Amino acid sequence: MKIHSITDLTLKTQLEAVNGKKMPALEVFAHALRFFKEHALQELREQCPSLLEKDTVRWVLTVPAIWKQPAKQFMREAAYLCDAWSMMLPNPANHHQAGLVSREDAEQLLIALEPEAASVYCRKLRLHQLVDLSSRAPGRGCLGERRSIDSSFRQAREQLRRSRHSRTFLVESGVGELWADMQAGDRYVVADCGGGTVDLTVHQLEQPHGTLKELYKASGGPCGAVGVDLAFEQLLGRIFGEDFITTFKRQRPAAWVDLTIAFEARKRTAGPHRTGALNISLPFSFIDFYRKQGGHNVETALRKSSVNFVKWSSHGMLRMSCEAMNELFQPTVSGIIQHIEALLERPEVQGVKLLFLVGGFAESAMLQHAVQAALGARGLRVVVPHDVALTILKGAVLFGQAPGVVRVRRSPLTYGVGVLNRFVAGVHPPDKLLVRDGRRWCTDVFERFVAAEQSVALGEEVRRSYCPARPGQRRVLINLYCCAAEDARFITDPGVRKCGALSLELEPAEGGPDAAGMPPGRREIRAAMQFGDTEIKVTAVDVSTNRSVRAAIDFLSN
The missing domain is CATH 3.30.420.40 (ATPase, nucleotide binding domain)
Incomplete structure (x- = not known):
């Protein structure tokens, strides 16, 4: 429960044993996952020798359904970490035994919600x-009466x-x-x-x-x-x-x-x-x-x-x-x-x-x-x-x-980003007014991606376009905000907090106008986010080249 209850969970969060000793939580979970994998592979070795190749095993980690996104990402990072440790083993033949998956094989690891797994079985x-x-x-009690x-x-x-x-x-x-x-x-x-x-x-x-x-x-x-x-x-x-x-x-x-x-x-x-x-x-x-x-x-x-x-x-x-x-x-x-x-x-x-x-x-x-x-x-x-x-x-x-x-899940929280909108007198509060180049803007507007308790189908995408602020910019970082309320208007409203960041890694721009007629450095990056799975996922495409852009949502570096 510690990684669920901590509001500022990071990769450096520590756990304290009953004797007072502390250790990074990520290492504790990574060691546990490595042990479980070695135990499972030993069983496979005895029962199904043909299934020992690393890429033939899909691993499923179950977590409580009430866990927030940072805790789910933490479990995934622990799986990646113990895989990285496998490369440090002295015997290369045992490299496949020490970790769950690598970042390159992310699809081989699924995060399952425990009551959902139980429902599927029941x-x-x-x-x-x-x-x-x-x-x-x-x-x-149904299990306490041996006779019954x-x-x-x-x-x-x-x-x-x-x-x-x-x-x-x-x-x-x-x-x-x-x-x-x-x-x-x-x-x-x-x-x-x-x-x-x-x-x-x-x-x-x-x-x-x-x-x-x-x-x-x-x-x-x-x-x-x-x-x-x-x-x-x-x-x-x-x-x-x-x-x-x-x-x-x-x-x-x-x-x-x-x-x-x-x-x-x-x-x-x-x-x-x-x-x-x-x-x-x-x-x-x-x-x-x-x-x-x-x-x-x-x-x-x-x-x-x-x-x-x-x-x-x-x-x-x-x-x-x-x-x-x-x-x-x-x-x-x-x-x-x-x-x-x-x-x-x-x-x-x-x-x-x-x-x-x-x-x-x-x-x-x-x-x-x-x-x-x-x-x-x-x-x-x-x-x-x-x-x-x-x-x-x-x-x-x-x-x-x-x-x-x-097929359909309910979003536990409202997610979105902070943006500038045209200022409308009588609608927007005066303290949010920003005048730039003669134009009146409203700051800190909470642009919603998905609302709390909203039904979201598996595979359903929320799409947004972003442009780098500077020519030659190699990375776009956009803060994500969340809250329990469905009707938050601004990222400064009570209950709204920064919960993560959307990161877009860009390749060097090619010279000259792009296919969309935009000048160099003003490329359009289209991001597609999915909120209907057990984890929030994101993909992105560079419109000018139609190439995939490395995209990720980080909930642990807040």
Whole structure:
């Protein structure tokens, strides 16, 4: 979430570990991507040796839908960086193993939005691959009841046996049975509940069923499973002191990781109707460190604290009541439900029939129960895939095979540039008046490319023409501005901010008038921008020569 929440994200942004050490975020992400690539290629080497050539692999990186353009570009830059590092390896034969793509092979890397990937996958599923929470007994989590899952699998095997020769037997061969009673125009919500965020997207089935249309811009917020971990950390702070927890994390980072892993194991078993207490093992280093720092043992700290629903077990564990665990979930789960309910109130999404609950946190019986209890009264059908934690991963593969499956998206922000317009008295404010060569101009006018929440089709272009200011100019740099409002008039309006720059790299101009009759140095450069993809893209052409111009939008050098 750090690269999403930072307003001035750059290539030099640093991350700080729990022990206080800092490192460039770009290097951290690049190392992680390099590891994943080496792992994937090792699997390919074992399964498909013929697919090891670098240019035969298309890589798909999934990111939360609420991430802004700078964060998406950051991920792409990390992929480029780790590819550059591959050239530094001593063994040239291993150069293909160390990076995702190079800038020259940019099309081999796709940025996919996580709820979109989940949506692409869910629409391919059949009924036996889903669990309808609306039809379950109250309080049952679909993945927490082993008996019900086994029953579902038995039904699935029988269904597969009967459908062996059906055209819909393979998910990839057509639309799954889930859509048998749905028609073009029907709508559904995907709630991607992950570790750091909840991402919401609303799609409408198009005709044919192979395409999707986004009805409302991606929404959500920082309400992920990590919120439960933070609540547990705050609970420990109430018992042992916040200063101690901060010091322990910094001086014993490995032991802190062990403690969080132990809590994660218990968190996964929590349920709304569980009756037994949960035991969480404390690392010996935690017990020893507290005795040295606090002057007394852990058991004494628990007795003295105001937290009466956490006890000390004779087996050296924290014994937490189910009510205590439920309280840790409450803020995060409530936040997720509030985001979903706020989305459902939007007029653009009326008529929604289904809600797909996906992502790692969607495995939680606590979350499943709360979502169904809150939304069941709306008549909304809440559905969870059996392989809920892998939904986004599998959807990303399908998205990589057909990147155009989402035909229309909604722009999350208004984008444009600042320009000069003819000054109109009574329309433009006097403080924007600029007189130049006897002409009256209005400065700082916000020329809009696309408006917030505007529907933009995949491949739809916004075209503008620009001319270099000086003869022989080799680079044109145009500031981009954005805002959440749809009706901003000037780049100085509240909420409007500079968010990036459009860069056009020009080749040396040929002597004499060009084909359009313009004098040298006054060439026309036509730029075409696309806002309907997961990333904002731009291309440009020199009108005089009809040659492509190197064009890019940089959101990280603001």
